[in-house]
Amino acid sequence: MLDVLILGLLAGGVLALVAMGLTLIFGVMDVVNFAHGEFVMLGMIVTATLTNAWGSSPYLVAPLVVLGSVPLGWIIFQLVIRPSLGKSLYVQVFATLGLGVVLQAIALIIFGPNTVAVNDPLASSRINLLGVSVELGRVIAFVVALVLFVVVWLVLDKSRLGQEIRAVAQDAGAARIVGVRVSRMYLIVFISGIALTVAAGALIVPFQAVTPASGLTFALVSFVVVVLGGFGSLMGALVGGLVVGVIQTAAGFYLGNEWSQGVLFLLFIIILLVRPSGLMGRTTADAVAGGR
Amino acid sequence: MLRRIIPIAVIIVGFSVFPLVTNDNFFQNLTITILIFATFATAWNIAGGLTGLFSLGHGVMFAIGAYGAVLLSRDVGIPVLVAIPLSAVVASLVALLIGLMSLRLSGHYFALATLAFGAIGVVLLNNFADITGGDEGISIPFTPDPWGLVFQGKVPYLFLNLGVYVGTVLIFIALVRSKWGYRMRAIREDETTARSMGVSVLRTKLFAVSLSAFLSSIAGSMFAFYSLYITPENTASVSTSLEPALMSIIGGMGGVFGPLIGAILITLLQQQVITVIGAAVPGLANLIYGALLIVCILLIPKGLLGFLDQLRLSKRIAKKPAQPEEIPEPEKDLESV
Numbered sequence: 239m240l241d242v243l244i245l246g247l248l249a250g251g252v253l254a255l256v257a258m259g260l261t262l263i264f265g266v267m268d269v270v271n272f273a274h275g276e277f278v279m280l281g282m283i284v285t286a287t288l289t290n291a292w293g294s295s296p297y298l299v300a301p302l303v304v305l306g307s308v309p310l311g312w313i314i315f316q317l318v319i320r321p322s323l324g325k326s327l328y329v330q331v332f333a334t335l336g337l338g339v340v341l342q343a344i345a346l347i348i349f350g351p352n353t354v355a356v357n358d359p360l361a362s363s364r365i366n367l368l369g370v371s372v373e374l375g376r377v378i379a380f381v382v383a384l385v386l387f388v389v390v391w392l393v394l395d396k397s398r399l400g401q402e403i404r405a406v407a408q409d410a411g412a413a414r415i416v417g418v419r420v421s422r423m424y425l426i427v428f429i430s431g432i433a434l435t436v437a438a439g440a441l442i443v444p445f446q447a448v449t450p451a452s453g454l455t456f457a458l459v460s461f462v463v464v465v466l467g468g469f470g471s472l473m474g475a476l477v478g479g480l481v482v483g484v485i486q487t488a489a490g491f492y493l494g495n496e497w498s499q500g501v502l503f504l505l506f507i508i509i510l511l512v513r514p515s516g517l518m519g520r521t522t523a524d525a526v527a528g529g530r
Numbered sequence: 531m532l533r534r535i536i537p538i539a540v541i542i543v544g545f546s547v548f549p550l551v552t553n554d555n556f557f558q559n560l561t562i563t564i565l566i567f568a569t570f571a572t573a574w575n576i577a578g579g580l581t582g583l584f585s586l587g588h589g590v591m592f593a594i595g596a597y598g599a600v601l602l603s604r605d606v607g608i609p610v611l612v613a614i615p616l617s618a619v620v621a622s623l624v625a626l627l628i629g630l631m632s633l634r635l636s637g638h639y640f641a642l643a644t645l646a647f648g649a650i651g652v653v654l655l656n657n658f659a660d661i662t663g664g665d666e667g668i669s670i671p672f673t674p675d676p677w678g679l680v681f682q683g684k685v686p687y688l689f690l691n692l693g694v695y696v697g698t699v700l701i702f703i704a705l706v707r708s709k710w711g712y713r714m715r716a717i718r719e720d721e722t723t724a725r726s727m728g729v730s731v732l733r734t735k736l737f738a739v740s741l742s743a744f745l746s747s748i749a750g751s752m753f754a755f756y757s758l759y760i761t762p763e764n765t766a767s768v769s770t771s772l773e774p775a776l777m778s779i780i781g782g783m784g785g786v787f788g789p790l791i792g793a794i795l796i797t798l799l800q801q802q803v804i805t806v807i808g809a810a811v812p813g814l815a816n817l818i819y820g821a822l823l824i825v826c827i828l829l830i831p832k833g834l835l836g837f838l839d840q841l842r843l844s845k846r847i848a849k850k851p852a853q854p855e856e857i858p859e860p861e862k863d864l865e866s867v
């Protein structure tokens with residue numbers, strides 16, 4: 239029982255980081271990024287391939303990969319996201335879906351269809367955590383995820399930049415009037431959302447293998463996390479991630495791995511029905527319409 | 531009405547002449563695939579284009595048609611021609627149930643919920659392997675039998691699927707002209723206003739999804755008995771769910787024949803990329819496909835047909851600059867049926 243809880247919380251911390259980029263981009267830009275999972279996959283597969291090619295540690299490669307994701311995020315923002323801002327819903331949905339297809343295809347062309355895994359002695363060594371033996375990689379991922387979470391929280395809450403971003407999230411038009419450069423805030427938020435997502439992928443890959451097709455699962459899981467916590471809420475992503483991590487681990491343990499996804503989606507639908515604005519979400523018009 | 535009959539006649543004649551002109555297996559296969567997916571896309575368009583419900587889970591309906599017809603005829607012993615409408619009825623009941631749960635949601639939330647239902651469909655098909663064959667799927671034995679919808683040559687398939695497609699289009703046209711069609715378009719344009727005008731929003735949406743599911747399921751059955759091999763991947767997966775949406779969007783959701791245009795383009799693209807480049811570069815086909823989707827959705831969000839309409843409109847405007855009040859509404863596409 240305790241081991242399920244601990245493993246679940248460890249997994250949940252990383253899920254929270256995976257979902258944080260999605261919720262950040264939605265909260266500020268009002269864009270649901272359906273290509274989200276592909277960025278996790280890219281973070282995983284690039285980190286794994288470079289680690290194996292250089293014979294290095296994934297934790298040394300990861301910062302480079304995250305840095306490399308910044309220009310990628312910039313290009314994608316200019317080409318796909320900026321033209322779809324403010325357009326009708328299906329334009330956004332299908333533009334980001336198309337982006338997902340493209341990213342997955344690029345990964346398939348470059349890295350091939352095979353499973354890539356990292357064999358890192360540091361990550362796979364086991365330590366004793368409250369009487370439960372866990373891989374160190376999972377603990378590292380959990381701790382780094384929490385640190386990144388706190389950093390983002392502090393930036394949003396305390397800094398001048400964070401103030402401007404929150405202003406844009408509340409009311410882009412009013413923010414523009416008081417002199418906030420809205421499109422620059424969008425760019426910053428999108429790039430940092432992508433970088434956080436790629437970082438999550440780089441943290442996951444030391445203990446989980448990856449193929450170019452892995453993205454979809456991550457996308458679906460992050461949707462569950464974000465809907466549970468509340469779309470656009472940072473704290474919601476953390477709470478949702480931890481809850482989903484525990485539920486998924488418990489379902490895998492008691493019902494078998496093949497059902498853990500099914501349980502997750504069932505949970506997803508129950509949340510959408512009972513409380514579409516999530517545990518901590520602000521009440522959006524969509525959520526209000528749904529809650530009726 | 532005549533304006534709509536002419537294209538249908540052209541389609542029927544065009545597709546019927548096709549097997550007489552060419553005996554080529556590849557082209558016949560291409561044509562049948564186009565017709566099956568054009569039916570599927572037209573069915574999706576009832577929910578997506580007409581009512582504004584962007585479902586990302588239609589693969590489940592397709593899979594119910596495919597698995598339902600095959601399992602009912604193989605394991606229960608119901609004749610195929612009864613099993614197909616029976617599974618279509620099951621699909622519309624499932625759609626009603628899913629609709630009751632998800633139709634109160636709007637916007638992003640509806641798209642996400644349908645995506646989740648699609649994912650659940652794949653999980654169920656994979657996990658009840660005793661019945662469905664798990665992720666290896668079912669292959670249907672090739673024993674030609676006209677009443678079992680397994681034919682020796684390709685030509686009967688072509689006419690069968692042409693018939694199904696034309697039937698679907700006729701239903702679509704009748705729907706557009708009916709009270710239900712007007713209600714659906716009213717909801718698509720502005721749900722709040724539609725509600726205040728006395729349109730029963732939930733009932734109309736439920737009608738739209740169940741009719742859409744019924745026809746999608748028939749397309750799924752057609753797919754099963756043509757390809758003779760069904761798996762969760764080629765029937766229920768997210769990529770199958772996206773296919774009709776892409777076809778409708780690229781062709782144009784506004785019109786009756788947009789989904790057909792989209793089906794032709796996308797099927798050609800998929801098959802041509804495979805034959806031209808081969809399997810040498812896996813992923814290249816998808817790369818082109820995704821890039822095309824992004825370009826289409828950003829540059830011509832009304833699809834090819836909508837784009838052509840706009841071109842015609844701007845020409846007409848250029849001719850008569852003096853009377854701007856006579857500019858026809860760009861949204862007139864479906865009303866003009």
